[in-house]
Amino acid sequence: RKEVEQDPGPFNVPEGATVAFNCTYSNSASQSFFWYRQDCRKEPKLLMSVYSSGNEDGRFTAQLNRASQYISLLIRDSKLSDSATYLCVVNLNTDKLIFGTGTRLQVFP
Amino acid sequence: DTAVSQTPKYLVTQMGNDKSIKCEQNLGHDTMYWYKQDSKKFLKIMFSYNNKELIINETVPNRFSPKSPDKAHLNLHINSLELGDSAVYFCASRHTKTGRTVTEAFFGQGTRLTVV
Numbered sequence: 639r640k641e642v643e644q645d646p647g648p649f650n651v652p653e654g655a656t657v658a659f660n661c662t663y664s665n666s667a668s669q670s671f672f673w674y675r676q677d678c679r680k681e682p683k684l685l686m687s688v689y690s691s692g693n694e695d696g697r698f699t700a701q702l703n704r705a706s707q708y709i710s711l712l713i714r715d716s717k718l719s720d721s722a723t724y725l726c727v728v729n730l731n732t733d734k735l736i737f738g739t740g741t742r743l744q745v746f747p
Numbered sequence: 748d749t750a751v752s753q754t755p756k757y758l759v760t761q762m763g764n765d766k767s768i769k770c771e772q773n774l775g776h777d778t779m780y781w782y783k784q785d786s787k788k789f790l791k792i793m794f795s796y797n798n799k800e801l802i803i804n805e806t807v808p809n810r811f812s813p814k815s816p817d818k819a820h821l822n823l824h825i826n827s828l829e830l831g832d833s834a835v836y837f838c839a840s841r842h843t844k845t846g847r848t849v850t851e852a853f854f855g856q857g858t859r860l861t862v863v
Contacts (some may be wrong), residue, residue, distance in 0.1 A: 669749040672851060680856070680857075681837055681854035681856050682854050682859050683854070684789065684852075684853075695768075711838075723788065725790065733778060733795065733797070733802065733843045734792060734803055735780070735792065735839075735852055736792065737782075737791075739787070739789050740790075
């Protein structure tokens with residue numbers, strides 16, 4: 639089983655749609671969680687950290703369920719510029735950052 | 748004033764050659780990483796250094812040898828390059844001792860290595 643699993647997609651959604659991505663992780667000792675965004679042929683960049691109580695940043699909402707070892711990202715009112723690959727990232731207590739395979743999002747007009 | 752910079756950005760070389768990729772960060776971070784992103788876009792950790800000390804070495808062939816001359820630099824040397832080494836290599840850095848609950852990693856722009 640992969641340490642961090644994501645549905646690779648692609649998710650093709652129209653502008654204005656709400657889309658949700660899920661991620662599961664296998665190591666219950668994982669301490670920190672992040673969503674990164676990677677555009678084609680670019681480096682990954684932090685989208686948002688994921689806190690235990692859930693957190694929101696504009697149109698983006700992240701949730702963490704430690705009992706189920708599950709992380710989610712919700713994007714509301716999708717924009718064309720949201721088209722990218724979204725990477726779920728888990729930090730083990732050894733300072734090891736483990737990336738999921740990514741979920742590709744394509745927003746169309 | 749790039750935070751994490753890698754050179755070169757592109758590298759095309761023949762099988763069997765030896766090559767190096769350099770990485771420098773000006774963020775004052777104490778931990779640096781090398782990741783490999785293959786054709787399937789999976790980002791896999793290779794090495795992690797904390798304060799010049801090797802912390803993580805993920806079953807990488809010993810043809811790959813990282814070197815950290817100081818906290819701000821982590822270079823990757825690859826001997827006897829093989830076709831399967833073709834990938835994008837990303838350097839990253841972060842703080843691991845800030846007292847904050849979470850610390851993000853910052854990535855360099857990547858080095859696209861093609862072995863022919």
